[in-house]
Amino acid sequence: MDDRTILVHACCGPCSTASIERMLTEGWKPTLFFSNSNIFPQEEADLRYEALLAVARAYGVPVIREVWNHEGWLEAVTGLEAEKEGGRRCEACFAYNLSEASQKAEELGFEHFCTTLTLSRFKNSKTIFRVGERFPHFEELDFKKKGGFDRSLVLSRELGLYRQHYCGCEFSIPSS
Ligand code: SF4
Structure with missing residues (x-):
């Protein structure tokens, strides 16, 4: 496989806009990957997936969707339910999603994978990178850099996401 191909764990459509735009300008060849068994209820996961499909169409990139397994995700965060947002439950959640993306990258022969989670102002990129380095082929792409979050607001509005x-x-x- 071309060594600029990259599997991109996509948390949602809005975060994927500026992330994909930046990757394309940097010469990456992204494939979006939507697993996100953390999202509840399933109707909400479906809504976010629809928004991601709109982004994929706008940028002409492929999307892979994994089966939603919220029970499996709940098991992974057992005992951490009452943690504050940004705490240990979120770290376990990042690990769950990055593990799924890593396995999919391995299965499909991608040399690289990354996550759009780093675009959000509400998520600490250093924590995401600390979790990501447990997995082979993880790329530390910090999408909130270079004005990524503000750019995602503009692009999401343009696409009506x-x-x-x-x-x-x-x-x-x-x-x-
Ligand atoms: S990152 Fe934290 S708040 Fe967000 S879905 Fe995961 S566990 Fe819940």
Whole structure:
């Protein structure tokens, strides 16, 4: 496989916009990968996937969707349910999603994989990189750099993308 091909764990459509735009300008050949068993309920995962498909169409990149396995994800964060956002539950969540992406990259023969999770202002890229380095072929691409987050707001508006109002799991849904 061409050594600029890269499997991109895509957390959602909005975060993928500026990430994909930047990768294409840097000569990467991205394939989007949507697993995200952390997202609850499944209807919300479907909505986010639809937004990702709109991004894939806009940039002409392929998408792979993995089966949603929320039960498996809940097992991975057992005992961490009450953690604050940004804490140990989120670290376990990153590990779950990056492990899935790493396995898929391995299975399909990608030399590299990365995640759009680093675009969000609400997620610490250093923590994501610390988790990512456990897996082979992980690329430390920090998409919030070079104005990535602000650029994603512009591009998401242009594409009329659905924007979620909570991070993803049931523990991150605002109570009122
Ligand atoms: S708040 Fe977000 S990153 Fe943290 S565990 Fe829930 S879905 Fe994962």
